[in-house]
Amino acid sequence: MGRRLLGLVFVYSLALALALVVYATGSLQPPHEIKRLGVFYVEETFFGNMTAMSPEAVTAIVWDYRGLDTVYETAVFFLAVVAGLAVFRVSKTPPLKRGVGLTEISRTSTKIVAALIVVVSASIALHGHLTPGGGFQGGSTLAIAPLLVIPIFSYYALLARRLTPGLLVTLRGLALTAIGLVALLPVFKGLEVVTNIRFYPAYILGQLVSGSLLLYNSSEYIAVASGFAAVFLYLSFEEEFHEEERGEDHE
Amino acid sequence: MSEAGLVWSLLVGLLAVNLLVSVYGIIYGRSLTKKLISLTIFSDTVYVFFIMVGYRLVYPTVPPVYVELTRDQLEYLAKHAVDPVPQALVLTGIVIGMAVNALIGFGIIQAYRLKKTVTARELVGFEEVE
Numbered sequence: 001m002g003r004r005l006l007g008l009v010f011v012y013s014l015a016l017a018l019a020l021v022v023y024a025t026g027s028l029q030p031p032h033e034i035k036r037l038g039v040f041y042v043e044e045t046f047f048g049n050m051t052a053m054s055p056e057a058v059t060a061i062v063w064d065y066r067g068l069d070t071v072y073e074t075a076v077f078f079l080a081v082v083a084g085l086a087v088f089r090v091s092k093t094p095p096l097k098r099g100v101g102l103t104e105i106s107r108t109s110t111k112i113v114a115a116l117i118v119v120v121s122a123s124i125a126l127h128g129h130l131t132p133g134g135g136f137q138g139g140s141t142l143a144i145a146p147l148l149v150i151p152i153f154s155y156y157a158l159l160a161r162r163l164t165p166g167l168l169v170t171l172r173g174l175a176l177t178a179i180g181l182v183a184l185l186p187v188f189k190g191l192e193v194v195t196n197i198r199f200y201p202a203y204i205l206g207q208l209v210s211g212s213l214l215l216y217n218s219s220e221y222i223a224v225a226s227g228f229a230a231v232f233l234y235l236s237f238e239e240e241f242h243e244e245e246r247g248e249d250h251e
Numbered sequence: 252m253s254e255a256g257l258v259w260s261l262l263v264g265l266l267a268v269n270l271l272v273s274v275y276g277i278i279y280g281r282s283l284t285k286k287l288i289s290l291t292i293f294s295d296t297v298y299v300f301f302i303m304v305g306y307r308l309v310y311p312t313v314p315p316v317y318v319e320l321t322r323d324q325l326e327y328l329a330k331h332a333v334d335p336v337p338q339a340l341v342l343t344g345i346v347i348g349m350a351v352n353a354l355i356g357f358g359i360i361q362a363y364r365l366k367k368t369v370t371a372r373e374l375v376g377f378e379e380v381e
Contacts, residue, residue, distance in 0.1 A: 011272060012268075014271075015264040016261075018264035018267055018268065019257075019260040022264060023256060023257050030256070031306065032309060034332075035334060038333075038335055038336050043328075045317075046317055046320060046325070055316060056316045056317075057335035058316075061336065081350070087357045088357065131316065231353065
């Protein structure tokens, strides 16, 4: 224990010494201006000639100006989840049992909180082009709902409602196909891949939807949430079940 | 020489040490899980550096989001908003980082299931599994 404390003291002293050296040289000051590129994005995101029609500059960069990058990023995330599930090699789901779950108090409060999580996450995702947030953030929030349900009600509660890993992975595949389609559709009209405002309408029924940004955000929302939920479900299966699965693999 | 400069230097010092500690953890951590935790600390520290690069010291500092869709707001944001580029890069980085971490996590769980250990030296056979 003494050695750990000594290490901690040493590390903090090192940080302090480094900070004092940096301060004494006066070479590092917080900037008062941002880079020209940043100003360009802030100015162009809604009013400029190269507008993405989004009041939120970060979403505009992520899904419009650097949209191709994000499409690849989504592909990487998808492949990681698929690779993880492939490592587990679970082909079927455990047989349904009837569990009691935790106490009445925790079950009731979880029901209320889970409903709230769904609403908040949908708001984060669907307002992604207007306020800070977006598909990934909303999807990660939504994935908390099954993560809460699994320990409180047991994963049988999800399986009994047909929320199986197979369905979730299928949902994820469909949402990713939607992202790919939204990115590719402009090509058929002779435009570049991931074209936004020149192909998709900025306003629908008087509501600002920022072209493809809303479509990307909502698809990413479903993709991320179902991907995480599938992973959580696989991780919550009992170790005995995984052993049985492996045993059958070897035979 | 200002208070802001001192706080800035302190942040840089702490982050630099954070990087060192996480690299130490990645190299010398015995268990793969601890190596993974160190890796996440490393990447998170890099993200904070990114966000620092995009910060600007003006009053008030605002996020690059239009509160109202007017030309006045545009001029206000050009003078007060932080840089949106590092934020977008960090967002991409977080997603990729999480994908990689999840994959490594799966690998560690599977290694434990097959070999009943997550200690790096035991996994490669340099030490006996206890």
